[in-house]
Amino acid sequence: EAQVTQNPRYLITVTGKKLTVTCSQNMNHEYMSWYRQDPGLGLRQIYYSMNVEVTDKGDVPEGYKVSRKEKRNFPLILESPSPNQTSLYFCASSLWTGQPQHFGDGTRLSIL
Amino acid sequence: AQTVTQSQPEMSVQEAETVTLSCTYDTSESDYYLFWYKQPPSRQMILVIRQEAYKQQNATENRFSVNFQKAAKSFSLKISDSQLGDAAMYFCAYRGETSYDKVIFGPGTSLSVIP
Numbered sequence: 001e002a003q004v005t006q007n008p009r010y011l012i013t014v015t016g017k018k019l020t021v022t023c024s025q026n027m028n029h030e031y032m033s034w035y036r037q038d039p040g041l042g043l044r045q046i047y048y049s050m051n052v053e054v055t056d057k058g059d060v061p062e063g064y065k066v067s068r069k070e071k072r073n074f075p076l077i078l079e080s081p082s083p084n085q086t087s088l089y090f091c092a093s094s095l096w097t098g099q100p101q102h103f104g105d106g107t108r109l110s111i112l
Numbered sequence: 113a114q115t116v117t118q119s120q121p122e123m124s125v126q127e128a129e130t131v132t133l134s135c136t137y138d139t140s141e142s143d144y145y146l147f148w149y150k151q152p153p154s155r156q157m158i159l160v161i162r163q164e165a166y167k168q169q170n171a172t173e174n175r176f177s178v179n180f181q182k183a184a185k186s187f188s189l190k191i192s193d194s195q196l197g198d199a200a201m202y203f204c205a206y207r208g209e210t211s212y213d214k215v216i217f218g219p220g221t222s223l224s225v226i227p
Contacts, residue, residue: 033214042116042203042217043157050213058214090157098213099145103157 002027006091006104013081014112021076021107023091029102031094032074033058034066036087037106043090049074050097081111114139116206116218124224125194132179133189133221135204143209146180146187151220152200160202163187191223199225 004025013019025032033048035058045058049068063085065077074093078085089107092100115138125131137146148160163171163180170178175192191198204218 035217040121040219042219043205044217045214048213056213088155092157098207098211098215099147099162100157100215101159106155106157 002102004091004093004102004104006089006107008107009105010108012110012112015082016080019078019081019109021078021089021091021109023074023076023104024072025074025093025102026072027093027095027102028071029093029095030071031097031099032068033092033094033100034064034074034076035090035092035100036060036085037090038087046076046089048098081109083111085109086111114141114206114208114211114216116204116216118202118204118218118221120221121219122222122224124226125191125198126226127194127196129194130190130192131194131223133191133202133204133223135187135189135218137185137187137204137206137218139185139206139208141208141210145207146178147205147207147215148176148178148187148189149203149205149217150198150200151203152197157203161189194225196225196227199223 034046035043047066049055091104094101144165146163150158179188207215
């Protein structure tokens with residue numbers, strides 16, 4: 001079954017404590033991306049990757065890092081989380097560059 | 113910069129009726145793609161329909177169809193024979209040919225289906 005697996009689904013943590021949200025896809029897609037969803041703003045792109053070792057900033061990259069060491073995995077790293085990063089996060093992958101097709105189930109992140 | 117606007121934060125429809133969700137966008141590009149995504153209460157994001165700007169024919173997927181008006185920069189979604197399972201947040205999105213590596217989402221429209 002085609003799948004994007006994102007973990008964890010929920011996380012409550014404190015300011016400054018490094019965290020990683022994992023994302024893995026089993027469709028051999030080259031394009032992967034991360035979004036955050038906030039009420040009234042829709043989804044905003046954080047980072048994207050067009051292939052292994054190729055990543056680039058989206059519209060709201062501040063405070064986030066990513067890596068793409070393998071095609072299937074695209075983790076999102078918050079080195080020093082702050083309360084304004086409290087949000088719902090989605091990872092997505094696609095056959096087509098820039099057109100998210102398959103999404104993970106989302107990660108609800110709360111930073112106190 | 114491209115923008116996507118959805119002017120209806122909330123809408124409702126009677127079961128079995130038809131509803132149209134509005135979306136307008138601003139761009140100077142001539143080639144681009146437009147999308148509608150559905151997000152039910154389970155929060156899973158689902159790609160509903162995709163339209164290439166160079167195609168004059170409106171895309172259709174079962175009960176979902178679009179009315180693409182390129183000159184007016186309008187891209188509305190029509191849901192026919194609405195079902196309870198159509199209740200969701202709907203997002204319109206744009207991807208340009210120049211900015212081919214990213215998609216821009218609108219703020220969303222919350223659709224309720226009344227039994």
